[in-house]
Ligand SMILES: C=CC1=C(C)c2cc3[nH]c(cc4nc(cc5[nH]c(cc1n2)c(C)c5CCC(=O)O)C(CCC(=O)O)=C4C)c(C)c3C=C
């Protein structure tokens with residue numbers, strides 16, 4: 001690691017050495033908390049993802065921003081525990097800056113192969129989340145092939161979380177696990193405005209690796225895919241940057257439309273209990289788990305960029321700079337969906353994105369959004385190929401279906417986006433020490 005990277009990773013200008021040593025750890029608690037968010041060196045910015053990858057790590061650089069920014073500091077030494085015995089990390093965890101999402105097809109039809117893979121992946125994920133390699137990077141035996149590919153060596157845990165999902169295919173005729181199938185795990189139905197492409201859809205297993213260093217997230221997925229060879233084959237992947245959602249202690253970031261995204265995301269513990277974590281109503285082994293819906297949503301960026309900001313605000317239902325609902329003044333003002341202006345017009349259009357998606361207008365339905373921006377470069381038509389890797393967690397997939405049936409039919413945003421990829425997965429709870437993800441399936 002270069003001196004510059006070392007400086008970015010280990011120096012915390014306004015935290016003392018004692019503060020750094022004495023932070024509490026526990027389920028879903030980072031190993032080090034309480035470090036000042038401001039005054040830090042920041043991690044790699046969204047616009048330099050490719051550069052950071054090419055440079056071989058999270059670029060550390062000092063920047064000055066205005067007051068209304070989302071530049072919380074990054075502690076590359078922060079880690080989360082894997083063996084919590086409760087919920088998997090990477091859901092309630094404050095969103096990290098980068099995400100590599102990949103789905104896999106099971107190419108072996110033997111339940112034992114699946115069982116061994118889940119056990120080996122679990123052990124490896126636990127190591128990776130502590131910032132450790134999954135075996136020797138440079139074996140002493142000169143003819144040996146290295147178990148770990150090495151590109152994350154010494155980069156620090158970087159808040160890595162790896163979240164595993166089980167798709168509907170795990171419970172089909174192949175593995176004898178049909179009686180263990182989560183009650184609500186079915187392929188998503190066709191939804192209005194779907195433009196799904198086979199190359200970005202489906203999968204028997206999913207891995208969501210999130211970290212504050214893109215290379216740490218990529219290393220995790222690369223090595224887990226490598227371990228899976230012979231049992232799984234890769235299906236589709238998206239690399240996400242610039243978290244497009246906010247956790248409880250975080251400021252709200254912006255998506256590629258330039259709007260704050262995540263203002264009214266789920267943040268309170270009671271909402272996680274009521275809307276995200278599976279309770280007693282499902283198969284017993286899913287208790288503490290969740291359902292994950294992933295959508296690759298392409299944006300027609302050039303068309304959006306040509307639109308007047310006043311119109312963009314009508315589409316979203318919020319102001320672009322502050323992120324306030326059109327019925328209010330400040331970002332966290334509660335939207336008033338019946339408020340009218342002096343001319344008698346509804347202030348938040350009824351077909352705006354937030355009016356259609358808000359829980360007040362959907363019988364109380366709420367989902368946890370944990371999305372990331374993505375770019376695939378330039379399309380065959382010479383246009384920017386970019387969008388949102390929409391990832392959501394919920395206690396029933398019906399919540400997403402209900403919202404998307406409405407959004408897909410009427411959302412003003414549909415002129416500017418297209419859902420091109422899709423996947424649905426059951427998220428098992430996290431194992432306790434000595435156990436592995438999905439172990440209850442094989443009892
Ligand atoms: C089916 C669920 C949703 C999809 C798909 C979706 C796509 C999508 N959203 C944005 C941008 C924003 N979304 C915002 C709010 C918001 N979105 C959903 C659901 C889906 N979005 C919900 C439930 C909400 C909260 C509504 C509320 O309670 O007010 C916002 C506003 C800021 C915020 O509260 O987060 C933006 C901006 C894009 C660009 C997009 C697809 C590309």
Ligand SMILES: [Fe+2]
Pocket residue numbers: 353357
């Ligand atoms: Fe949205």
